[in-house]
Amino acid sequence: MEEKDVHDIAWRGLYANDFIHGSLEETHISWVILAKGFAFKIKKPVRLSFLDFSTLALRKKLCEKELMLNRRFSNIYLDVLPVRKVQGQWIIGGPSDMHTVDYCVVMKRMATAKRLDKLLQKNAVSVVSLKTLAADIALFHNNAQQTFRSFSIDTGSSIFNDIESVSEFARDALGIRYHEIIRESIEWSDAFLTRHQGRLQQRIDSGMQRDVHGDLHSGNIFLYTKPVLFDCIEFNDVYRQIDVLYEVAFLCMDLERFNQWQLADVFLTEYVKRFSAFQQPEDYSLFIYFKSLRANIRAKVHAEQCRQTHDTHEQQYHRDEAAKYLKLMAKYVARKLAYAHHD
Known part of the structure; x- marks a missing residue:
């Protein structure tokens, strides 16, 4: 062949x-x-x-x-x-x-061993390769088509608050603290979106909503000398035409999920050198929110997969992953609350 x-x-x-x-x-x-x-x-x-x-x-x-x-x-x-x-x-x-x-x-x-998530599991990702990846993504975002679909607070709230659909699972499979994390994060998200909806619309008006990848996590990147991105979202334009900060928030959240906080900082620093995605101080608050939303969605996906599978080992894997993402979401919420006076 x-x-x-x-x-x-x-x-x-x-x-x-x-x-x-x-x-x-x-x-x-x-x-x-x-x-x-x-x-x-x-x-x-x-x-x-x-x-x-x-x-x-x-x-x-x-x-x-x-x-x-x-x-x-x-x-x-x-x-x-x-x-x-x-x-x-x-x-x-x-x-x-x-x-x-x-x-x-x-x-x-492509070689599966070169996939970014596989390399992160082995702690085998270099600063140089992350800088190269950041430069490539910044170039792509600079050239990506701008889109101007208006921000909807109802849509934004429903996306975040859908985590409530796995609230009972969190309580029964993970413990009452995870149930509380979901409740507290929803309350925080509703207040955050109300406070920042004007800025979210301003970013759209200024061209920061673009037709990008939409699913930019470590499992969709091969880290060769020249990185290879693949498997962008084609089935729903709304999921792909997003704020560029929401896009890079996924990858930064993913790096932090692997406890690679320094690499996440390296990536973001290099990215903003090449593309001025942060236009106002308020945008840093939005970025933390976007990371919490990405962790929220990943937690929900794993919770749903845990409920659907009958394999004991798969159930444990998805249960553990759901717990990790919920804890990471809670960490972002706590960090944002700690700096709420900057909003």
Whole structure:
């Protein structure tokens, strides 16, 4: 298979036997087949509150959109190819007279060991590499299209306050203190958004809301000499067209989740040298809020996954991760409360 290029795959096709030494990764919305030299991402035929992959036409359209959007900052995205089935045999690509049952995004396969989250687990991330990453992201943000969707306090509150949906889980699985963290953080968030809604709208008006990546965490970055970003959000423009500080807050929160507070500072310092994302002193308060919101969402995701799985080991993993993110959210809230007189 290593001798094939993407044009050969499109013409001749890859058959099930070609993947005999490959592996499969699965999320709640996609399957990714990892083969030698290539990765093939297929969207699950699902419809959720925030995305719709329910028809073949929609999946094709969103595969093409994923290819286009990710090519803004990555050269690993190669093509969109049909998935076909002939006489019980699954085929990617191949002659056009075969029946198409789905579509996949074709990417160059990268070394999993080079993924930023894997390197963070081994404490193997250098200051130099984080500075290079910050410079690349700053350049991308500088050139990203500005968007001007108005700030809605109701929408902002509902996004943060949805953590209440796992409040009972937190109390029963983690303890009463985690239940209190959720209640206290919601009260703080409501007051914060009321106080700062004017500044949030000002940042939109000044061009700080842009069409960026939308899901910029350590699992979506390969840390080669030149970093590779991948898997931006294509299925919902609202999730991708965000304040640039909300974007970098995700990565900084993620670094701090790995207890790499110094690396988070290195990244942010280098980023702001190259892109003036902080325009007023109040923006630093917004940045801490954005980090708390990112931790909030990650905590909720792990809590939901813990409730859905029946595997004991997976349950424990997601339970532990939910607790870590809730504690990190509480730390951000406490820090913001300590400096509330600066708002």
